[in-house]
Structure formats: C-alpha cells, structure tokens
Amino acid sequence: MTLRLGRHTFTDDATLMMAIVNRTPDSFYDQGATWAEDKAFERVALVVEQGAEIVDIGGIKAAPGVEISEAEEKARVVDFVARVRAAYPSLVISVDTWRASVGAAVCAAGADVLNDAWGGADPELVDAAAEGGAAIICTHTGGVTPRTRPYRIEYDDVVAAAIDDTLAYAARAEAAGVPRESVVIDPAHDFGKNTFHSLELTRRLGEMVATGYPVLVSLSNKDFVGETLDLPVGSRLSGTLAATAVCALAGARIYRVHEVVETRQTVDMVWSIAGRRLPRRAIRGLQ
C-alpha cells in the first residue's frame, strides 16, 4: 500500500529518514544546539542536504523537566513549521507533539505528520490529524503520562502489548478519519520500557511489521543502547546503527534519527542484503 504523509506519497519499498530537529533548549542529545530558530533552520538545511525525506520538529523534550504550556509549545514550533514549509515544499514535515491544539495549529502551518510520541495521551490528536490532512504516528508507551520515565513497568509480553496498543490507536485514528495509508505504528523504544523491553522489541520487530502497517523506529542514541554498551550519549552511534540494521532487516520503513548519513547507509545496505533494494552500482566481476 502506498504510504501517504500529508502532501507526499511513497512506494511500498521506500525507506525514509526522519531527521530530528529540536526547538528545545534541553533535549538529551543536542543540549539546545538548535534552540535558536536560525540554528534549527540551519539543521533543517543540513539534513535535507544529507538526504532526509522527513524532518521531525519538536518543541518539548521527552524527559521530565520544566512544564511547557501549549502557548509556549506553539510559539516554538508553529511559525517554524511555516518557515520550513515555505522553504522546502517537497520535504515531509512532522511535528513531535501529543497535544491536539498544537497538532491542529501545525497542520494549518503546513505539517504533514503528527508524531505522537506519547501514545495517544490526548485523545483528540487523531481528530487534528484527520482534519488537517496529516498522517499520524501511533506509538506504544504502555499508557504512561507524557514526560515521565518508566518505573518498574512490566509486561506479560512487551511486543504483544506494543502491537495491541498501536493497532488500537490506529483504529481510533482511522475511525476519526485518518486514511489507513496515513497511519504509521511505532513501538517507541525506551518510552514506558526498560532496556530489556527495548531489546526484545528490536529482536522481534518483524512481528510489528507483519501487522501490515508501516513501522517507524526511533532508536537514535537512546538509553537502551547506552545501557547495553555502557556508553554515554555521544558515544552510541555504533550501537544505534546495530539496532537500526536489525530493524531494517525486519522491514522497518521510517527511521527517526540524529545521524542521517550513517543511518541511510546502514538501512540501504541492509535493504540490499534483504533483496529489497538494488546495489547502487555493481560491476565487479560482471565486466
């Protein structure tokens, strides 16, 4: 089935790089490097040049911290979305938000995707996506409150829980009027999960792919990589790419990333190993 992300469509075999663009002063990886609007805009230009098909603009860091009001979140992202829309008509613009009012505002400003990293915490977000003609990312968080860390959460079967919850979310989105071709599911590594959960979701990602919905994975530099390898933020690229390769082999379609070039190379390589992509240019032994 064709994947439709707002104004843009992609074929069944396409893999997509979703580059993270933080309009925050305190996100874990960049520590506010793109907090200033012009810095964030420079980041957009960079990732577009690197080949990202999607930018995921966020105005609130995922971790606990100072409460950011709806008005403040809108101030951080809405005009910025409009600026990116005007500058890059062919770029897919995603906004990382759980709030329906923010979702509606960014759709009006030109967003194509609402990336609900908090698993439907605001039940009206699906209406904002439907009314705004946007795609929606349905994530699994185990029902936690936005911006909280997991604490002694256990699952009988974390993969089954992720599938059940994301499919239920997908059904709500479709009932609200979001077309099936615009619904993406995301197991949400580390959200409402400990490292063992995230490793198991990675290992069994094929079960999510088998649902038929396109799967997004957000692995980049996360704590499950850091804990597995005992490495701090900033030293997790190899681990991130290893997890990326496993998810690519299972058939994940969208990769939410900090490092676009390295992830694109990893996914292309694995996609070709899997027989889903031709080599770029093969002549060795075939002359």
Add this chain to the structure above:
Amino acid sequence: MTRVVLVPGVLALLPAYASLEDPVAELRAACLSAVSWLARDVQVLGNPRVAAHLLDATHRAGDEPSYLVVGNGSATRTEKAPGHLDERSHAFDAALGAALSSSDASWPSFGLGKDLLASLDGIDRLRELLPPAYESVVDYDDDPYGVQYWVMRWSW
C-alpha cells in the same frame, strides 16, 4: 542480405545483475540499438545468456539471415582489469579491432588472446562466417572496466 551484430558478453547487461545506476548504460544502449537491426530469427554465436537477454529485450522485423555474435577483446588492459595489466593486451586488441573492422587487416593470434582473457569463441565462428571482403560499422569501441568491448555490425 545477411546481417551480423557483435556485442560483448558483459554480465552486467543481464537483469539479474541490475543496479540502481546502470554501470554500462552507454554500452547497453549501443547493444540494444544494434540488435534491433537484426531480423526476427537470429542465430547466436557465443555466450547464450547475454544474447538471449538482448534478443528478448528488442523488437525485430524481417527475414534476413541474422547472427548475433557474443565476444570481446582482452580483459587485461589496466591494473584494475579482471586479469590485471598485461602490456600485450593493447596491441592485441588493436589488431583484433582492425581485423573485425575490415578484411584488409589480418587476424591476431587467438592463442595469445586466450592468455589475455579475451572471449573469442563467438568471434572465432564469426571469422569463418564473414565473406572474403567486408567492412563493419562500429557503434561502440571502449574499455571502461579494463575489458575491450565492441558493438559492431556487418551486412552483405
């Protein structure tokens, strides 16, 4: 009128070895154009796989006797060539190219050609097929990967 086409036995021409960017795009275009010039029924001399693909990929008409010859020069023209560099390859290929182009030139030693990894089985049969006096039309003459390729056509 008899029609004959020579193409190299390049495996990269086969769909099974396709890339996102065709490494032999110019050669492929020359091959397809030349093979299209042949008649409907074609006798193949040399590597049958490459020939079968080119014949499948072209629409041809007419009933003239037609031959598709698969063969090429040496594979030792550069250090990165499949057979590494053999200094004798350039003179050999020049002589072979001249002999293919015109009956005025004499054929080089096919024994040396084997040492230079030239693919000569089809060309050997072509040599027997050609009339006493002939000239070819050269559609392609290059060695992009250290292997000498020609696309040539003859008619008589």
